Amino acid sequence: MPLKIKSLSDLQKFPIINKEIYFNLNKKKSVKIDKNIYLIKAMANIDGEEALFPLSLNDYQNYIDFEKRKFELAGVKKSDLCSVVEFSQNSTIVQAQSILALGASYVPLDGDEAKIFQDIVRYKVSVIFTIPPVVYRLMEYVKVRKLKTSLRLIITTGVKIPDVNKLNLETKDVLGAELIDTIGATELASFAFSCKKHRNFYHFIDQKQIVEIIDPVTKQPANEGEIVITPLWKVDFPLIRYGTDIFTKLDKHLKCDCSVKNKTFFSGVEKRLTQATRIQRYLVDLKDFYYQVKDSLIWQNFFDKRLWFFIEKPILTILITRIKNVDTVLVFIDKAKFRSTMRRRQPIEESIFKMTNSDTRIILCNKKIIEKMSPSYQDIRDISKKYLPKEIKDLLSLC
Ligand SMILES: [Zn+2]
Numbered sequence: 001m002p003l004k005i006k007s008l009s010d011l012q013k014f015p016i017i018n019k020e021i022y023f024n025l026n027k028k029k030s031v032k033i034d035k036n037i038y039l040i041k042a043m044a045n046i047d048g049e050e051a052l053f054p055l056s057l058n059d060y061q062n063y064i065d066f067e068k069r070k071f072e073l074a075g076v077k078k079s080d081l082c083s084v085v086e087f088s089q090n091s092t093i094v095q096a097q098s099i100l101a102l103g104a105s106y107v108p109l110d111g112d113e114a115k116i117f118q119d120i121v122r123y124k125v126s127v128i129f130t131i132p133p134v135v136y137r138l139m140e141y142v143k144v145r146k147l148k149t150s151l152r153l154i155i156t157t158g159v160k161i162p163d164v165n166k167l168n169l170e171t172k173d174v175l176g177a178e179l180i181d182t183i184g185a186t187e188l189a190s191f192a193f194s195c196k197k198h199r200n201f202y203h204f205i206d207q208k209q210i211v212e213i214i215d216p217v218t219k220q221p222a223n224e225g226e227i228v229i230t231p232l233w234k235v236d237f238p239l240i241r242y243g244t245d246i247f248t249k250l251d252k253h254l255k256c257d258c259s260v261k262n263k264t265f266f267s268g269v270e271k272r273l274t275q276a277t278r279i280q281r282y283l284v285d286l287k288d289f290y291y292q293v294k295d296s297l298i299w300q301n302f303f304d305k306r307l308w309f310f311i312e313k314p315i316l317t318i319l320i321t322r323i324k325n326v327d328t329v330l331v332f333i334d335k336a337k338f339r340s341t342m343r344r345r346q347p348i349e350e351s352i353f354k355m356t357n358s359d360t361r362i363i364l365c366n367k368k369i370i371e372k373m374s375p376s377y378q379d380i381r382d383i384s385k386k387y388l389p390k391e392i393k394d395l396l397s398l399c
Contacts, residue, residue, distance in 0.1 A: 065101070152176065191244075203266075228241050
């Protein structure tokens with residue numbers, strides 16, 4: 001391994017580090033709070049654990065600077081009044097500071113969603129940074145009440161938008177605002193944004209990061225492969241060749257006049273490389289997820305161990321679906337057994353919330369309908385209704 005990295009080929013002598021390795025490394029190192037550091041939290045894993053990533057004051061300022069470039073490239077101007085809508089503190093603090101660093105104005109909005117939407121109109125907010133489900137709900141809110149917003153730009157992140165071009169036409173029509181999508185990760189900040197001309201394609205941020213597209217099999221640079229990033233803004237806690245798990249394709253023929261220096265086009269998140277399923281903003285292995293939910297159903301009372309010795313356990317099936325553009329977990333449980341064995345809904349809801357933070361519905365029903373499902377857990381979000389098998393349609397008709 002070279003001690004000094006002077007070229008891309010030096011860099012490429014380093015192995016690609018994936019999320020799991022990075023998380024485990026961070027878990028082992030206990031964070032010392034005797035230095036001037038900012039702790040960022042990453043998405044929770046299946047066990048509800050959140051990894052902590054320390055940033056030195058210097059790296060924190062670099063982080064702000066990096067995010068500032070994102071807002072600049074997305075088109076935020078000094079005359080804008082911006083707000084970060086419905087994010088955790090984790091993102092809100094950094095994003096708000098980046099907006100201020102750019103010279104634009106910022107207004108914090110809180111309260112429930114209706115109040116936030118009202119305030120966006122009332123304060124004449126011109127730019128919001130948020131997640132796609134909020135955009136759909138905001139459009140609905142404005143449409144129903146026949147309101148006019150002062151929004152001119154919406155920047156999204158966190159959830160894949162199937163067709164950015166189409167959503168941009170809708171936000172222009174309903175809200176009067178252009179939509180720019182971004183891609184990022186807590187460990188890397190926002191590393192890409194969608195092009196204004198070819199809206200379903202993305203550009204990489206042109207500062208302080210080295211981007212490689214690596215074939216997952218040969219581990220060599222390629223036109224299609226995993227996005228691997230070395231964030232150069234991380235100086236004190238460096239990260240070298242971080243595999244994002246995102247599979248993408250480069251496009252070498254498109255042209256545009258975005259102000260980004262490096263005009264590489266790529267097709268966004270084509271797919272995730274690991275088996276993990278993304279529910280809301282959380283990554284879960286669907287099989288693990290199913291078994292954890294099952295455990296939360298089976299092991300609720302101190303007498304359960306003895307109980308299952310005499311009685312057959314209640315069966316369940318899980319569907320991951322999308323209701324009003326929000327990922328929703330539907331849990332169907334054998335009604336008779338649920339009642340006769342004194343099960344409660346709360347432990348199940350809690351376990352799901354811990355893993356995904358998503359909307360959950362528990363539906364008690366006839367055992368016969370559940371029995372037909374195989375496997376017992378399915379992600380039906382991207383399947384058109386008419387192609388769903390009969391047993392799934394039967395289950396959905398109960399909701
Ligand atoms: Zn462009």
